[in-house]
Amino acid sequence: MKPYQILQNDPKMMLGYMNRVPHSSDLAMQVLEVAYGKATMLLPYNPKFAADASGIIHEGAITSLFDSLFGIAVYVALDEPLMYSTLDLRVEIAEPAPAGKDIHATGECYRLTHEIAYTRAIAYWESPDKPFASANGSFFFTRDRKPMHPMQGFAQ
Amino acid sequence: MKPEHIKIWSEADLEKVLAEVPYAEYLGLRLKQDRQGVYCYLPCKDALIGNPLLPAYHGGVVGTVLEMAAAFYLQLSGHCQGKKIHMVSFDTDYLRPAFGVDIYARAYPVRIGKAVANIRAEAWQQSPEKPVAVGKGNYLLRQEQ
Numbered sequence: 001m002k003p004y005q006i007l008q009n010d011p012k013m014m015l016g017y018m019n020r021v022p023h024s025s026d027l028a029m030q031v032l033e034v035a036y037g038k039a040t041m042l043l044p045y046n047p048k049f050a051a052d053a054s055g056i057i058h059e060g061a062i063t064s065l066f067d068s069l070f071g072i073a074v075y076v077a078l079d080e081p082l083m084y085s086t087l088d089l090r091v092e093i094a095e096p097a098p099a100g101k102d103i104h105a106t107g108e109c110y111r112l113t114h115e116i117a118y119t120r121a122i123a124y125w126e127s128p129d130k131p132f133a134s135a136n137g138s139f140f141f142t143r144d145r146k147p148m149h150p151m152q153g154f155a156q
Numbered sequence: 157m158k159p160e161h162i163k164i165w166s167e168a169d170l171e172k173v174l175a176e177v178p179y180a181e182y183l184g185l186r187l188k189q190d191r192q193g194v195y196c197y198l199p200c201k202d203a204l205i206g207n208p209l210l211p212a213y214h215g216g217v218v219g220t221v222l223e224m225a226a227a228f229y230l231q232l233s234g235h236c237q238g239k240k241i242h243m244v245s246f247d248t249d250y251l252r253p254a255f256g257v258d259i260y261a262r263a264y265p266v267r268i269g270k271a272v273a274n275i276r277a278e279a280w281q282q283s284p285e286k287p288v289a290v291g292k293g294n295y296l297l298r299q300e301q
Binding site (some may be wrong): 020021022023024026047048049050051052053058059060061063064065066067068071085086087088089090091092093096146148 | 176177178179180181182183202203204205206207208209212213214215216217218219220223224242243244245246247248249250253
């Protein structure tokens with residue numbers, strides 16, 4: 001089985017994946033859906049993540065959401081687990097996410113090379129047709145390092 | 157841009173600026189200052205880790221500390237009084253693994269215009285000579301209604 005099939009088939013595996021990323025868990029992010037090279041995540045609204053007194057979500061939390069989403073989008077694009085880290089990440093925010101709104105981010109790893117995974121995503125609160133933010137990233141494989149999400153003992 | 161006159165802030169002023177940003181409080185971010193001006197200091201804690209094997213910071217946290225440095229720089233710069241600062245885009249390059257120790261970030265203005273600002277920022281851990289990440293952001297400065 002490929003990584004995306006393992007995550008798709010067993011909710012415990014998905015939970016295990018998320019639990020191994022402390023910052024994503026701390027922000028209470030959830031993975032809603034994965035497919036081959038694609039993922040959708042949720043960042044539930046929390047006033048602690050606000051940018052100011054109006055309660056709009058800080059762009060930093062959106063940046064973390066995109067980085068987490070890309071982490072999983074790359075993972076589910078692979079044939080076997082590998083270790084990788086963020087090389088660059090560009091986030092564009094067209095409009096702040098309003099107070100009280102849960103945020104969705106959906107994206108994909110659109111291309112893999114031997115060394116780099118290329119990713120893109122959007123974020124929205126109402127509908128994917130109305131994104132308020134978008135991101136592009138590239139991720140660098142370090143094939144000599146142990147993968148962070150091995151297939152064995154996956155659930156932990 | 158030429159270096160600007162460095163203003164010395166009181167601890168209370170910096171505390172007040174920080175307290176207005178709940179997300180900075182959540183992260184545990186601090187504002188410090190030296191002869192080059194104000195910079196960000198983020199003490200390491202488990203909740204900021206992305207890869208516990210190394211351990212290393214979450215890429216989103218490294219990006220965020222650069223964004224915070226840039227935004228606080230703008231806010232304190234004196235160019236943005238009565239203006240709302242909106243981050244249009246932010247681009248982070250990750251240069252080295254940001255291991256699980258305290259992280260610092262400082263912003264440098266490239267251009268601050270009337271309506272738009274371009275700010276660069278650098279994050280480091282052991283030494284500012286060895287940045288773990290650099291970033292640049294474009295900001296819209298809107299007159300507050």
